[in-house]
Amino acid sequence: xxxxxxxxxxxxxxxxxxxxxxxxQIFQIYSKTKQNAENLAxxxxxQYIGAINELSNNAxxxxxxxxxxxxxxxxxxxxxxxxxxxxxxxxxxxxxLNKFPNRGVFYPFQTxxxxxxxxxxxxxxxxxxxxxxxxxxxxxLALTMSNNVQYANSQQRLYxxxxxxxxxNFVNHLYALSSxxxxxxxxxxxxxxxxxxxxxxxxxxxxxxxxQTGPAVRNDLYTINKHIEILKSKPDIKKIYATLTNxxxxxxxxx
Amino acid sequence: xxxxxxxxxxxxxxxxxxxxxxxxQIFQIYSKTKQNAENLAxxxxxQYIGAINELSNNAxxxxxxxxxxxxxxxxxxxxxxxxxxxxxxxxxxxxxLNKFPNRGVFYPFQTxxxxxxxxxxxxxxxxxxxxxxxxxxxxxLALTMSNNVQYANSQQRLYxxxxxxxxxNFVNHLYALSSxxxxxxxxxxxxxxxxxxxxxxxxxxxxxxxxQTGPAVRNDLYTINKHIEILKSKPDIKKIYATLTNxxxxxxxxx
Numbered sequence: 001x002x003x004x005x006x007x008x009x010x011x012x013x014x015x016x017x018x019x020x021x022x023x024x025q026i027f028q029i030y031s032k033t034k035q036n037a038e039n040l041a042x043x044x045x046x047q048y049i050g051a052i053n054e055l056s057n058n059a060x061x062x063x064x065x066x067x068x069x070x071x072x073x074x075x076x077x078x079x080x081x082x083x084x085x086x087x088x089x090x091x092x093x094x095x096x097l098n099k100f101p102n103r104g105v106f107y108p109f110q111t112x113x114x115x116x117x118x119x120x121x122x123x124x125x126x127x128x129x130x131x132x133x134x135x136x137x138x139x140x141l142a143l144t145m146s147n148n149v150q151y152a153n154s155q156q157r158l159y160x161x162x163x164x165x166x167x168x169n170f171v172n173h174l175y176a177l178s179s180x181x182x183x184x185x186x187x188x189x190x191x192x193x194x195x196x197x198x199x200x201x202x203x204x205x206x207x208x209x210x211x212q213t214g215p216a217v218r219n220d221l222y223t224i225n226k227h228i229e230i231l232k233s234k235p236d237i238k239k240i241y242a243t244l245t246n247x248x249x250x251x252x253x254x255x
Numbered sequence: 256x257x258x259x260x261x262x263x264x265x266x267x268x269x270x271x272x273x274x275x276x277x278x279x280q281i282f283q284i285y286s287k288t289k290q291n292a293e294n295l296a297x298x299x300x301x302q303y304i305g306a307i308n309e310l311s312n313n314a315x316x317x318x319x320x321x322x323x324x325x326x327x328x329x330x331x332x333x334x335x336x337x338x339x340x341x342x343x344x345x346x347x348x349x350x351x352l353n354k355f356p357n358r359g360v361f362y363p364f365q366t367x368x369x370x371x372x373x374x375x376x377x378x379x380x381x382x383x384x385x386x387x388x389x390x391x392x393x394x395x396l397a398l399t400m401s402n403n404v405q406y407a408n409s410q411q412r413l414y415x416x417x418x419x420x421x422x423x424n425f426v427n428h429l430y431a432l433s434s435x436x437x438x439x440x441x442x443x444x445x446x447x448x449x450x451x452x453x454x455x456x457x458x459x460x461x462x463x464x465x466x467q468t469g470p471a472v473r474n475d476l477y478t479i480n481k482h483i484e485i486l487k488s489k490p491d492i493k494k495i496y497a498t499l500t501n502x503x504x505x506x507x508x509x510x
Contacts, residue, residue: 010468067473067475068470068475068477068478069475069477069478091478091481091482109446109449109450110450111450111454111457111468111469112468113457113461113465113468115461116457116460116461118453122449123449124446124449148449152442155440156440156441158481158485159436159437159439159440159442160437160440160442160446161482162482162485162486162496163433163436163437163447164433164447164450164469165469165470165471165482165496166429166432166433166436166495166496167429167430167433167447167450167451167454168451168453168454168468168469169468169469169470169471169472169503170429170495170499170503171429171451171454172454172457172458172463172466172467172468173463173467173499173502173503173506174421174422174425174426175422175458175463175466176462176463176506177421177502178418178419178422178463179462179464181414181418181421182414182415182418184414185410185411185415186411187407187411187414187415189462189463191364191379191415192418192419192422193459194364194365194377194378194379194403195364195365195366195419195422195423196423196426196455196458198365198366198373198423199366199422199423199426199427200452202366202368202371202427203427203430203448203451204448205371206368206370206371207431207434207444208427208428208430208431208433208444209431209434210368211368211430212424212427212428212431213265213366213367213368213423213424213427214366214419214420214423214424215323215420215424216420216428217424218322220323220324222323222324223323223324223346223416226346226413227346227416227417227420230413230414230417236502236505239502240421240425240498240499240502241417241420241421243494243495243498244425244495247428247432247494247495248424248425248428250491251428251431
């Protein structure tokens with residue numbers, strides 16, 4: 001396929017690189033971050049364009065992969081209506097692209113960091129489209145990169161995004177806070193890694209509900225109070241500790 | 256070694272089984288949960304005893320592996336002072352065992368679930384002791400099960416336990432909440448697994464601070480407000496979302 005891209009952030013970069021690797025032509029790339037866009041264009045044999053109105057109608061597909069709050073503005077500026085137009089965002093409805101006759105969503109459900117390569121083959125792709133032609137085209141394209149492609153409507157995608165924020169972004173933040181706590185005690189963050197690994201592996205065999213361990217699920221107020229007491233000097237962490245502990249106690253109170 | 260155990264919960268069970276497998280004699284087992292203790296005794300060729308005062312002075316080591324709030328009571332009841340006495344708990348000081356001439360802590364830093372076998376070789380063992388004889392004995396014993404053994408004092412262990420609660424128990428709870436959210440949308444929890452896996456693998460290459468992604472670290476208030484709005488119908492999750500999001504914004508505000 002002949003694919004143009006708007007954006008040069010983490011998602012745009014990984015996606016363009018992978019699509020190029022799979023034999024697609026990356027046609028034009030636009031981004032307000034000129035340097036990133038030029039680098040990405042170079043890497044994918046694409047043409048860097050300096051303005052959205054230079055987008056050609058000859059692309060098969062235009063992928064908008066920018067910050068959520070910019071998708072609306074960008075789609076207003078696009079005048080090329082021949083290609084299929086998609087965005088790659090979890091929390092934005094397909095309706096934001098209403099002016100385009102062939103529109104869709106192409107949502108790779110994964111966390112992308114600029115300097116970390118990623119295996120696309122297991123990334124779930126969530127597809128939405130306004131007609132069968134677009135659905136089929138996007139599913140075929142996603143299947144060239146991943147074995148895990150399915151249709152999801154805008155509401156499902158929004159909740160998926162919230163779940164991703166909780167299971168990835170918040171989880172990583174808990175790692176970051178833990179790392180700070182250990183470092184203050186002259187302990188190596190590596191000590192935590194077997195535990196982190198096991199926590200992830202456990203849910204391959206047990207539901208998260210059954211895998212729950214720790215003071216809160218045991219309603220072990222003795223330990224919880226000791227932790228709360230020692231966290232008095234770290235009010236932000238104390239608040240997170242109390243909020244999550246209370247919620248676990250509430251969830252398992254009747255187990 | 257000739258090792259007696261008090262307790263038959265997750266930690267006691269996994270530990271006794273592994274110590275037995277490594278050629279130690281499991282000597283006596285006591286637990287207030289008689290059925291569990293009898294099963295564990297059978298599995299490890301040990302003698303089940305029905306009362307703490309039946310503990311023999313002929314053991315080399317007595318391991319107290321019970322709920323945190325019971326360690327104090329149990330140690331008061333133990334009259335055998337010849338063996339080394341240890342507990343296995345993160346949040347309790349070694350001082351709780353002050354009446355024993357040879358005392359220590361033998362803390363396997365991992366999450367144990369009853370029906371999930373675990374590789375001991377990579378589990379960090381944190382050791383504390385009141386003299387060199389006990390230190391050397393406990394380190395030698397831990398090294399028969401794990402390659403990852405180190406000394407930690409009671410304060411370090413307490414903070415380690417808090418970090419474990421955050422990076423394991425809270426993380427698993429976020430998985431459980433995510434699973435509920437997806438299930439309400441007729442989406443399979445398996446969709447999240449590649450993301451969860453990547454989140455864990457990322458911190459092998461990047462610090463958690465550098466690995467942070469998501470709306471909060473981008474200060475993407477557009478998406479955050481949309482999520483908060485949709486979570487109005489789930490006030491408990493909304494509170495967790497807001498607490499963690501605010502803390503991420505605060506941490507990265509000056510990056």
